[in-house]
């Protein structure tokens with residue numbers, strides 16, 4: 001197990017390297033610089049600023065310096081926010097996004113698995129059609145449609161929730177729901193498929209022959225194998241939730257990393273954008289590793 | 305023709321083992337029985353007709369502003385109302401649909417081309433090359449791609465060709481996996497071996513046997529990629545990174561609508577309804593095709 | 605009174621392509637401690653017969669159209685699901701054809717093995733595990749105390765079938781239904797498994813229904829045999845009579861087609877034609893189309909009738925004495 005994790009971590013190094021390199025050069029090749037907006041800056045001040053951020057050095061040199069910093073876990077200073085480092089900005093905004101994403105994923109799993117199992121229990125029944133219909137709707141109603149609609153109905157008309165902000169617990173409901181529902185829909189489909197596949201296996205008949213109750217068959221015999229497709233979907237889902245957070249945090253005006261990333265990209269805050277991209281890559285890689293471990297743990301045929 | 309050489313004779317007997325035109329015929333019959341898929345197909349045709357032919361019939365153009373008619377609710381004059389600049393919403397929906405569907409189809413074609421070539425090459429070459437090529441795909445899968453698309457759009461401006469390329473470059477990965485898997489399993493199948501043993505040329509095998517077999521999964525996955533691509537385009541447009549005004553896609557219209565939904569909800573509802581309906585139809589049609597062609601794709 | 609008495613069992617599958625009459629009027633009974641063989645070619649309804657009795661037919665598409673199956677005074681076919689569950693795995697146990705797929709790959713052998721005890725008996729888990737280890741030892745698995753912690757894929761096919769048997773017998777059932785338990789195994793392992801069941805039966809005095817298309821196995825193991833064809837029992841009787849003195853043309857043809865019993869060098873005897881399509885109604889004898897002795901009288905409805913003490917045949921021509929096989 002330890003070796004498995006170590007090996008996987010080693011494999012992630014090239015991925016992170018590729019991400020960092022791509023992000024670095026793409027951002028540097030952007031036309032326009034971070035100080036464009038501040039027209040009033042006199043040339044000598046701008047030169048000083050450039051020197052301070054190392055922009056006067058050759059690009060290759062900047063790149064090597066940046067890699068050196070990265071290895072130390074330092075993402076550099078922000079171009080836009082004076083005296084704030086990228087690390088600080090991530091540290092202050094990411095917890096919000098983490099909470100949002102965690103809630104969304106939790107909702108997705110809760111609703112998705114329940115609906116999927118219910119649909120698989122009685123395939124082609126009314127129950128199945130209702131569950132499949134809802135999950136299809138979820139897949140076809142992207143966050144940027146669903147979010148405004150939910151705000152319209154539940155915040156502006158019914159006034160149950162605030163339309164935006166991130167202050168008390170009730171402010172979590174609409175954003176998490178919006179972000180989670182799409183994934184709940186996918187999870188429901190995958191669960192249904194996985195469960196139907198497992199429930200048609202011979203060993204389920206064996207369990208029935210032993211006199212196992214339906215509940216026992218579902219929970220003890222079928223769920224573990226039936227959820228494997230859902231587990232392998234968690235990696236893509238996490239990446240999707242990250243990108244989803246860009247939209248959700250914009251719609252609901254949540255002070256999270258997602259919104260911060262979009263703003264920074266528009267502001268051409270070089271170090272911030274590169275830093276956040278690298279951070280996201282680490283996050284995704286880490287999450288995929290976690291998913292792999294869970295997968296091995298659930299499937300006895302796989303070994304660490 | 306009268307003196308059929310033995311190879312041709314065996315070739316016709318091979319045709320029974322090979323899923324040929326009858327497979328497509330059966331699939332068509334099965335598809336027709338699937339009500340949801342038929343609904344999806346018909347809706348799709350109607351929406352496409354509406355978007356392509358509609359603007360010619362409309363008395364308005366998509367950029368024609370009429371400040372006297374600013375943000376009107378749906379009426380006899382403007383069926384879908386007008387937006388905040390007094391432009392006819394119906395006409396804009398048609399134009400927006402052209403862009404959304406156009407991006408969907410073009411970017412899918414880009415991803416289709418890359419994915420099929422890459423996947424077929426890997427599957428054909430096999431061995432170490434294949435392993436290396438698929439390892440690259442694995443690595444790319446792990447990248448936060450949408451983030452890069454955002455960077456690309458910020459860096460190089462909102463250029464529509466770039467949009468095709470960027471989206472296409474993201475979506476080809478799964479396609480290449482599917483094609484490669486298909487080619488590889490076909491290589492092992494008996495009728496291919498039989499064809500090889502009969503001395504059919506490689507070209508003939510590819511044309512007569514491989515392509516018809518790979519076509520099914522590719523068709524299914526293409527149908528399912530279009531909505532994914534449209535979604536990505538709308539997502540970018542929503543963030544303000546998609547197509548640029550005065551051009552508009554359904555995504556930008558949803559964005560504009562969402563900003564004004566409190567006072568003028570129809571500006572959000574109508575484009576959202578069109579967008580969702582189209583996604584719905586494409587997904588149902590794709591699922592129907594998958595069942596009809598009996599293709600198993602990992603739906604991720 | 606017999607342990608299990610099945611009368612006029614009919615199980616049909618309502619599929620898109622019509623109604624498949626998988627089991628069409630089967631009657632038989634079995635005494636406590638007795639071994640009954642069911643033979644017949646693939647698709648003749650052997651499995652469906654047995655699954656029907658214990659409620660393992662997938663419904664839909666399956667439906668039990670008629671019949672009774674009295675087990676110790678309870679009609680299994682009309683029992684409530686919970687009632688059936690209490691019998692299944694406790695008093696009637698089953699083992700299946702393919703040990704590779706019949707064990708749950710996601711559960712440890714231990715959990716699967718002691719599951720019948722946990723379901724049916726008030727027992728502490730620790731005690732159940734002890735019984736499980738003992739059960740594994742009884743079926744000849746070495747190092748049972750450690751192996752019980754394994755997953756099924758760590759076992760060979762033969763060992764898995766032993767686990768299946770241990771699992772079936774752990775609650776000391778009155779009836780064991782074995783659905784071709786040796787078909788998927790190689791010959792030496794087959795012999796071991798048969799020997800194992802025979803020994804267990806002798807030790808515990810349970811009744812066994814042994815389904816097989818291997819006539820040799822059935823001949824060596826069973827006291828009585830039912831020969832099935834196209835969802836019906838066409839001949840039944842003591843094993844010796846069935847094999848020595850077949851009284852139905854299908855059974856006779858079946859015997860003749862055993863390769864080992866045919867003269868060396870001669871062309872292999874096979875039954876001409878194909879089994880009938882079960883989704884088309886059949887008026888008379890289902891075998892008539894392939895039968896070398898068929899006559900017009902074979903088109904009338906047939907019924908299994910006794911021709912000698914305990915020996916029944918469904919061949920009208922044999923029943924009327926016209927035909928001597």
Ligand SMILES: Nc1ncnc2c1ncn2[C@@H]1O[C@H](COP(=O)(O)OP(=O)(O)OP(=O)(O)O)[C@@H](O)[C@H]1O
Pocket residue numbers: 617619624626644645646647648649650651652653662665666817882
């Ligand atoms: N779920 C089902 N749906 C439709 N038809 C079925 C189903 N299960 C069984 N049948 C049909 O019932 C008939 C009898 O099947 P059964 O499994 O009892 O045969 P069998 O005698 O056990 O054969 P084998 O030796 O191959 O196991 C077959 O024609 C089969 O096609």
Ligand SMILES: [Mg+2]
Pocket residue numbers: 650651652783784
């Ligand atoms: Mg069977």
